[in-house]
Amino acid sequence: MLDTALAGLVNGSSYALLALGLSLIFGVANVINFAHASVFAVGAMSGWWFSVDLDWPLWTVLLGVVAVTGLLGLVINLVAVTPLAKAPPIAALLSTFAVSVVVDNGAQLVFGPETRRFPALLATDNLGLGGLRFGTLDVTILVVAIGLMLLLGWFLRATRYGRAIRAVAQDRDAAAQMGIPLARVQNLAFVVASVLGGVAGVLGGMYLNNISPTVGSTVGMSAFAAATLGGLGSLPGAVAGGLLLGVVEAFGVSWWGGNARTLITFAVLLLVLWVRPSGLFGKRTPLAAEPMTGTFFGAARTVRLKPWQVAVAAVAAYVVPAVALDDYTVQIGVQVVVYAILALSLTLVSGQAGQISLGQAAPLAIGAYTSALLTTATGMDFWLSLPVAGVVAAVLSVVLVSPSWRLRGHYVSIATLATGLLVAAAAVNFDWLTNGPSGVSAIPPPSLFGAEVSAPLAVYFLDLTILLVVLLLVVRLRRSTLGRIWSAVREDEVAARSSGIAAADYKSLAFGIGGFVAGIGGALFAQQYGYIDPSVFGISVSLLALTIVVLGGLNSPLGAVVGAIVLVGLPEALRMLEETRMLTYGLLLLAVVLFRPQGLMGKVAR
Amino acid sequence: MISRRGLFTAAAGVGATAVLASCGRLSGDQAAAAPAPAAGPIFFGVSAPLSGASAEYGKIWRTGFDLALDEINGAGGVNGRKIELLWEDTQSDQKQSVPVAQKFAGDSRVLAELGDFASPASMAASPVYEKAHLVQFGFTNSHPDFTKGGEYMWSTSTTQQDHAPELAELAKSLGTKQAVYYINTDWGKTTWKLYEEHAKKSGFEIVHSEAVQADGSDFRPSLINGRDKGADVLVFIAYYQAAALLTQQAKNVGLGQAKIALPSSAYSPQYIALGGEATEGAQLIVRFHPGDPRPQVREFVDKYQKRYGKQPDDFGAGAYDALKILAWAVEHSDGTREGVRKALLEGKDIPSLLYGPFAFREDRRVTTPKSTRLVVKGGAFTLAGA
Numbered sequence: 007m008l009d010t011a012l013a014g015l016v017n018g019s020s021y022a023l024l025a026l027g028l029s030l031i032f033g034v035a036n037v038i039n040f041a042h043a044s045v046f047a048v049g050a051m052s053g054w055w056f057s058v059d060l061d062w063p064l065w066t067v068l069l070g071v072v073a074v075t076g077l078l079g080l081v082i083n084l085v086a087v088t089p090l091a092k093a094p095p096i097a098a099l100l101s102t103f104a105v106s107v108v109v110d111n112g113a114q115l116v117f118g119p120e121t122r123r124f125p126a127l128l129a130t131d132n133l134g135l136g137g138l139r140f141g142t143l144d145v146t147i148l149v150v151a152i153g154l155m156l157l158l159g160w161f162l163r164a165t166r167y168g169r170a171i172r173a174v175a176q177d178r179d180a181a182a183q184m185g186i187p188l189a190r191v192q193n194l195a196f197v198v199a200s201v202l203g204g205v206a207g208v209l210g211g212m213y214l215n216n217i218s219p220t221v222g223s224t225v226g227m228s229a230f231a232a233a234t235l236g237g238l239g240s241l242p243g244a245v246a247g248g249l250l251l252g253v254v255e256a257f258g259v260s261w262w263g264g265n266a267r268t269l270i271t272f273a274v275l276l277l278v279l280w281v282r283p284s285g286l287f288g289k290r291t292p293l294a295a296e297p298m299t300g301t302f303f304g305a306a307r308t309v310r311l312k313p314w315q316v317a318v319a320a321v322a323a324y325v326v327p328a329v330a331l332d333d334y335t336v337q338i339g340v341q342v343v344v345y346a347i348l349a350l351s352l353t354l355v356s357g358q359a360g361q362i363s364l365g366q367a368a369p370l371a372i373g374a375y376t377s378a379l380l381t382t383a384t385g386m387d388f389w390l391s392l393p394v395a396g397v398v399a400a401v402l403s404v405v406l407v408s409p410s411w412r413l414r415g416h417y418v419s420i421a422t423l424a425t426g427l428l429v430a431a432a433a434v435n436f437d438w439l440t441n442g443p444s445g446v447s448a449i450p451p452p453s454l455f456g457a458e459v460s461a462p463l464a465v466y467f468l469d470l471t472i473l474l475v476v477l478l479l480v481v482r483l484r485r486s487t488l489g490r491i492w493s494a495v496r497e498d499e500v501a502a503r504s505s506g507i508a509a510a511d512y513k514s515l516a517f518g519i520g521g522f523v524a525g526i527g528g529a530l531f532a533q534q535y536g537y538i539d540p541s542v543f544g545i546s547v548s549l550l551a552l553t554i555v556v557l558g559g560l561n562s563p564l565g566a567v568v569g570a571i572v573l574v575g576l577p578e579a580l581r582m583l584e585e586t587r588m589l590t591y592g593l594l595l596l597a598v599v600l601f602r603p604q605g606l607m608g609k610v611a612r
Numbered sequence: 613m614i615s616r617r618g619l620f621t622a623a624a625g626v627g628a629t630a631v632l633a634s635c636g637r638l639s640g641d642q643a644a645a646a647p648a649p650a651a652g653p654i655f656f657g658v659s660a661p662l663s664g665a666s667a668e669y670g671k672i673w674r675t676g677f678d679l680a681l682d683e684i685n686g687a688g689g690v691n692g693r694k695i696e697l698l699w700e701d702t703q704s705d706q707k708q709s710v711p712v713a714q715k716f717a718g719d720s721r722v723l724a725e726l727g728d729f730a731s732p733a734s735m736a737a738s739p740v741y742e743k744a745h746l747v748q749f750g751f752t753n754s755h756p757d758f759t760k761g762g763e764y765m766w767s768t769s770t771t772q773q774d775h776a777p778e779l780a781e782l783a784k785s786l787g788t789k790q791a792v793y794y795i796n797t798d799w800g801k802t803t804w805k806l807y808e809e810h811a812k813k814s815g816f817e818i819v820h821s822e823a824v825q826a827d828g829s830d831f832r833p834s835l836i837n838g839r840d841k842g843a844d845v846l847v848f849i850a851y852y853q854a855a856a857l858l859t860q861q862a863k864n865v866g867l868g869q870a871k872i873a874l875p876s877s878a879y880s881p882q883y884i885a886l887g888g889e890a891t892e893g894a895q896l897i898v899r900f901h902p903g904d905p906r907p908q909v910r911e912f913v914d915k916y917q918k919r920y921g922k923q924p925d926d927f928g929a930g931a932y933d934a935l936k937i938l939a940w941a942v943e944h945s946d947g948t949r950e951g952v953r954k955a956l957l958e959g960k961d962i963p964s965l966l967y968g969p970f971a972f973r974e975d976r977r978v979t980t981p982k983s984t985r986l987v988v989k990g991g992a993f994t995l996a997g998a
Binding site for chain 2: 009010013014017111114118119120121122123141210213214215216218220221223224225255256257259260263264265267268328332333334336337338341434442443444445447460461462463464534535536537539541542577578581584585587588
């Protein structure tokens with residue numbers, strides 16, 4: 007019992023240090039920093055390099071890591087966040103995501119992909135307390151973590167710059183008017199946060215024994231949960247959230263087994279948000295406009311094509327692959343089409359109704375599993391399973407996201423992120439239904455007019471036709487009364503509600519219809535591969551879908567298609583780069599977000 | 613202005629025309645692709661993780677492949693033609709392994725394919741290879757269903773059916789109360805099922821079993837469970853990374869006295885490097901070990917050691933062997949894709965580093981010779997009982 011709690015506390019102190027950084031950056035820059043987990047990994051890797059290759063003692067290792075990660079934090083802010091200060095927060099979120107791709111893959115190139123041993127530097131099991139075994143290391147980790155938290159608390163309360171950070175976090179505009187140098191304060195916040203993340207990397211590395219350049223991903227997701235749990239922007243909340251999550255995870259794993267960890271983490275997060283929509287320590291903010299999309303739509307109008315242009319594009323989409331492209335390229339085309347369908351579901355949810363979803367892989371997975379299980383286990387015809395998949399995904403989407411109607415701003419996004427991860431974790435854990443990690447195999451291809459649809463070109467034609475129908479549906483919905491009501495809710499929820507619009511109901515409807523579309527996409531996805539397992543529906547799919555719509559132009563249905571072509575096609579086009587492929591992809595992604603935050607198919611209004 | 617309905621009908625009409633025009637490509641049988649060129653280099657496709665979480669295995673493959681390539685091409689190639697590899701990064705993700713399969717299938721120069729690393733990534737791509745009549749040589753794919761995907765799916769990996777009972781027997785010989793931890797992947801789960809089956813049949817006592825996350829990092833709460841149930845043998849059904857973590861953290865929670873039994877996937881010098889002193893005394897069952905006195909193995913180990921400065925592990929040796937077997941198959945074929953399959957099918961004494969001269973079974977797998985037990989002693993793998 008006691009040592010499970012201790013294990014949880016030590017692990018939780020890593021979460022707490024990371025969550026502190028996330029909260030600090032959120033408070034000052036109003037950005038969810040997806041690159042923060044990468045900073046943790048860089049801290050761990052550079053710490054390894056200093057102590058193993060350069061043979062430094064612990065205190066110089068820590069100093070070195072502070073220097074490296076502090077600099078990295080500064081660079082992240084200057085490159086990916088500051089230039090987007092005028093753009094909506096969603097752009098900065100995506101640019102930090104791009105930075106995380108660059109940093110993770112860069113670290114893999116610099117240090118090599120191997121997992122390696124992190125030297126303990128301190129004893130691990132030399133102390134005992136009433137049958138409880140622990141080491142100097144555990145004590146040091148806890149002491150350093152708590153010490154750093156207290157130091158940060160003092161810094162924020164007692165120093166000029168600390169007070170400046172708090173002032174900016176409280177009210178950016180007022181702080182600027184009082185003569186606080188915003189840029190410098192924001193730089194400082196990133197440096198401090200990243201230093202905490204780097205130190206957490208070293209401590210975590212020592213505690214976990216083994217590290218690799220991708221070590222940040224799992225810890226990072228838990229840290230997100232911890233920061234939100236405590237209340238975004240609240241520093242005591244981040245600490246409490248981190249430690250609490252560590253302990254809850256430890257006991258959850260002890261009771262339900264190690265594979266339940268992700269499920270526990272995000273179920274806890276959603277439950278807490280349900281009861282306390284602003285986290286444990288967060289202040290309940292009065293109703294405000296959605297900060298995620300902000301003034302986004304005022305600044306950008308969508309490019310509109312003339313009907314003949316659309317017709318030519320549609321015809322070309324059928325004819326060109328049939329006559330000019332080989333099966334490999336057509337196969338990529340199939341992926342583009344399926345991602346375009348998924349992205350269109352987000353065009354409704356995020357573009358039209360203004361609810362930024364970081365978990366659209368959830369309805370995709372639900373649709374895919376529904377269709378796959380129905381066609382394999384009950385022998386149902388694919389064509390019948392298609393609408394069923396859509397309906398099941400729609401219903402579950404609405405149910406799963408319903409607790410978040412009370413949430414505001416970034417909390418909605420985090421809740422959808424949690425939902426997405428929860429669904430994937432459920433697919434792993436609910437063996438009896440989903441066959442767990444083994445997945446569903448031998449999903450039969452659909453048949454049409456008695457012929458099997460399985461050759462790449464045939465699948466492409468089928469999926470493309472469905473895409474066009476969905477595209478038509480989305481365009482229609484946008485111009486309908488319903489579309490206008492969604493726009494009203496998006497632009498000004500207070501005004502919408504004052505006019506008698508039941509905002510929550512309409513948001514539900516957006517998630518429902520979006521879920522239906524994504525579910526259809528999922529069914530196509532499952533038939534296309536003939537094999538699915540939970541790993542297919544990871545966070546990267548959700549983020550890719552969101553990146554596609556933002557890149558294409560959040561409010562432009564055609565943009566979703568263009569975005570899918572670019573972002574799904576790009577990694578394939580970069581194949582000749584082999585090991586540096588994903589690094590280049592990240593850099594290009596970053597460049598696109600920086601130079602066209604309004605999207606490829608969006609125009610800046612004059 | 614044309615109405616939208618009109619446009620849509622027109623689009624549908626053109627679509628239908630395109631469908632008709634490309635009827636041949638819709639049926640899906642690609643066996644009638646252009647014949648492979650009869651001169652110039654011979655190409656094998658490699659579908660492998662070069663980035664992402666499994667990237668290190670792709671890197672180990674490269675060491676084995678490069679060594680085999682040097683040998684084959686250094687000796688004048690196969691029938692006077694050099695062998696070249698076409699590497700494609702899939703991150704061992706089925707979303708990427710399928711298009712890569714399509715790419716290889718459509719490239720008439722490619723005579724056979726190696727990979728992918730994880731069984732799911734391979735199995736998702738199998739239908740494409742099957743249709744293209746292209747041998748998919750999944751030499752690390754231990755999933756029992758992999759070679760059931762079609763006549764072109766071949767593997768030299770040990771299957772879990774052979775391996776799991778041997779592992780259970782190893783654990784039995786080390787103690788009486790087993791705690792089994794398996795990574796929650798398709799591979800871990802399948803191995804565990806077979807393990808449990810055998811253990812139940814033989815009446816072994818398993819005091820605790822638990823699935824753990826393959827990419828997890830903190831296993832302490834899970835290990836504490838096993839400790840509290842009095843386990844004296846720990847079985848880690850995992851690759852070397854997770855196995856090393858589990859081994860070390862077991863010591864941290866006070867399970868230092870318990871014996872450790874491991875499958876061959878944990879067999880790598882990296883296991884000892886990562887796990888440090890805690891690995892001392894751990895026992896493994898392996899199909900390959902560098903201490904094997906067979907001259908072929910000695911030669912391979914020497915060459916590997918000389919070139920890379922470290923001992924080969926199971927993945928490196930497996931990659932080397934797989935490429936050599938495919939090269940042998942091409943040599944004994946008519947230089948077509950179909951010929952490669954026929955050579956594998958009909959070969960009676962296929963030379964192999966891992967298995968000696970062997971023939972594939974009817975299920976396109978290899979009967980594994982009795983595996984060897986190793987023990988970690990003084991920071992190195994040594995033969996158990998030696």
